[in-house]
Amino acid sequence: MRTRKRFLAAFAAAAALALGADGCAKKEVARIEADTTRTPAEWLAFEPVRLLRDVVRIDTSEGKPEEPAARFFQQLFDCEGIPSELVCPAPGRCNLLARLPGRRREGALLLLNHLDVAEADPRYWKEAPPFDGVIKGGYLIGRGTYDMKSIGVAQALALVSLKRLGVVPETDILFLAEADEETGQRWGSGWLLANRPEWFAGVRAVLNEGGTTEMILRQVRFWGIETLQAGFASADLRAATGKPLEDLVGRWKKLSSTPVAPHPHVVLGFDLLANHLVHPLTDPLRHLDRVRRNPAELAALPDRYGAFLEARVFWTPVVPEPPEAKDTRRAFFIVSTPPGVDPGSFLDAILRDASRSGITSAWSYSTGPTTASPYPTPFTDLLRRAIEAHSPGVPFGPVPTFGGYNTSIAFRKRGIPAYGFLPIPMNITDSSRRHREDERVFLRDYLDGVSLYADIVADYAVDPPK
Numbered sequence: 001m002r003t004r005k006r007f008l009a010a011f012a013a014a015a016a017l018a019l020g021a022d023g024c025a026k027k028e029v030a031r032i033e034a035d036t037t038r039t040p041a042e043w044l045a046f047e048p049v050r051l052l053r054d055v056v057r058i059d060t061s062e063g064k065p066e067e068p069a070a071r072f073f074q075q076l077f078d079c080e081g082i083p084s085e086l087v088c089p090a091p092g093r094c095n096l097l098a099r100l101p102g103r104r105r106e107g108a109l110l111l112l113n114h115l116d117v118a119e120a121d122p123r124y125w126k127e128a129p130p131f132d133g134v135i136k137g138g139y140l141i142g143r144g145t146y147d148m149k150s151i152g153v154a155q156a157l158a159l160v161s162l163k164r165l166g167v168v169p170e171t172d173i174l175f176l177a178e179a180d181e182e183t184g185q186r187w188g189s190g191w192l193l194a195n196r197p198e199w200f201a202g203v204r205a206v207l208n209e210g211g212t213t214e215m216i217l218r219q220v221r222f223w224g225i226e227t228l229q230a231g232f233a234s235a236d237l238r239a240a241t242g243k244p245l246e247d248l249v250g251r252w253k254k255l256s257s258t259p260v261a262p263h264p265h266v267v268l269g270f271d272l273l274a275n276h277l278v279h280p281l282t283d284p285l286r287h288l289d290r291v292r293r294n295p296a297e298l299a300a301l302p303d304r305y306g307a308f309l310e311a312r313v314f315w316t317p318v319v320p321e322p323p324e325a326k327d328t329r330r331a332f333f334i335v336s337t338p339p340g341v342d343p344g345s346f347l348d349a350i351l352r353d354a355s356r357s358g359i360t361s362a363w364s365y366s367t368g369p370t371t372a373s374p375y376p377t378p379f380t381d382l383l384r385r386a387i388e389a390h391s392p393g394v395p396f397g398p399v400p401t402f403g404g405y406n407t408s409i410a411f412r413k414r415g416i417p418a419y420g421f422l423p424i425p426m427n428i429t430d431s432s433r434r435h436r437e438d439e440r441v442f443l444r445d446y447l448d449g450v451s452l453y454a455d456i457v458a459d460y461a462v463d464p465p466k
Contacts, residue, residue: 035444040135048450051153053133056142065092066115066179080163093187096177100159102169105202109460110174112208113152114181117144118435127438145441147434148209154450158457169461189407205379208408210420212399224399226420227265228372230307231337232405233347235364242329244357245318257311259292260338266308269399304402307336342369373417378465386456424449
């Protein structure tokens with residue numbers, strides 16, 4: 001009888017759990033349906049959505065000035081009584097510096113975002129024009145909705161929230177909306193660090209874009225912060241016909257590079273990723289020292305992982321430029337190198353070879369050797385605790401960035417720790433649109449990200465890491 005009672009009790013408990021899980025699933029489905037069917041007017045009742053829609057409508061793509069977007073944020077700060085300064089190193093190429101004064105300057109937190117966005121050709125956008133700020137199916141569609149005006153708005157509102165609550169931070173909280181991040185980085189953070197270094201006095205940490213935060217079926221699977229990037233170099237090559245470019249690509253399909261020992265942050269990050277990747281990658285990502293000594297295994301590793309062990313090169317197809325041209329061809333290449341290895345040496349070698357073949361370079365860029373920000377630190381522990389409060393049990397750790405670059409590099413080179421963090425999780429489909437057509441952000445995830453960012457900044461303001 002006692003055994004039967006125990007069985008019935010266990011069955012009842014399991015049934016209750018099943019019913020509870022089913023009820024939670026139904027609530028989640030209802031929430032998703034409500035988000036996808038909510039009208040634009042209903043979404044625009046939320047201040048963060050209004051602000052994002054309005055700033056996305058300001059075209060700051062290549063060749064357009066950032067000044068109107070900088071003044072957009074400046075007006076927001078002016079209304080809240082937060083002092084700011086517009087700094088324009090070139091006509092229209094403007095940075096906005098804002099500061100919420102604390103009880104002291106030393107130990108300040110800098111919130112960094114960029115105002116410019118990737119180029120957007122309206123001819124290839126199918127869901128909505130890139131600068132109309134259309135809301136449809138729970139998404140805000142437009143260039144910069146994710147990269148990175150959404151994060152800029154989240155940062156601005158984190159300052160505004162503190163000001164509205166009357167909080168005087170223990171240390172200054174700074175906001176920098178920079179120019180020219182996507183195309184050359186001449187007039188943004190690099191220029192300011194060289195010409196206005198006093199503005200960054202006392203900064204202990206920089207919070208920028210970067211990192212990897214992904215979700216599957218509306219559930220975040222891990223939170224990855226960026227503590228380092230692979231070295232990055234790239235060039236835009238032009239030729240009168242396709243053959244010289246195709247021959248160049250053939251000669252430079254692989255780079256001659258000695259494999260290096262993996263950086264400790266790479267080991268940590270790849271171990272985190274291994275828990276979420278398909279079987280063929282799980283074992284090699286957990287045994288990087290073995291892989292770097294085995295040419296066959298190393299060659300089989302995709303570039304996004306292999307570039308942290310040896311130099312890799314990626315080529316775009318050779319295409320007409322412009323698309324209707326009959327006598328001009330174009331190709332891009334990207335060199336990625338492990339931290340500490342200079343991608344510029346490979347860039348220079350390819351450009352010399354290209355020049356001998358009559359190929360010209362419209363532009364080229366190299367980050368130089370990259371370095372890492374410290375990890376773990378009291379600041380990264382603060383991030384981890386805030387994220388844990390929003391996503392209990394979800395793994396957190398450093399995930400290195402490959403195949404791109406941002407201005408965290410400029411701060412790390414000057415000894416100022418910079419961390420890449422994306423508070424707005426994305427599924428893989430949406431993430432792939434960031435520099436492509438029909439870029440979009442799911443507004444529920446965006447609002448959750450704004451809330452998470454506000455909590456992080458509030459925690460820093462009240463109890464900055466010692």
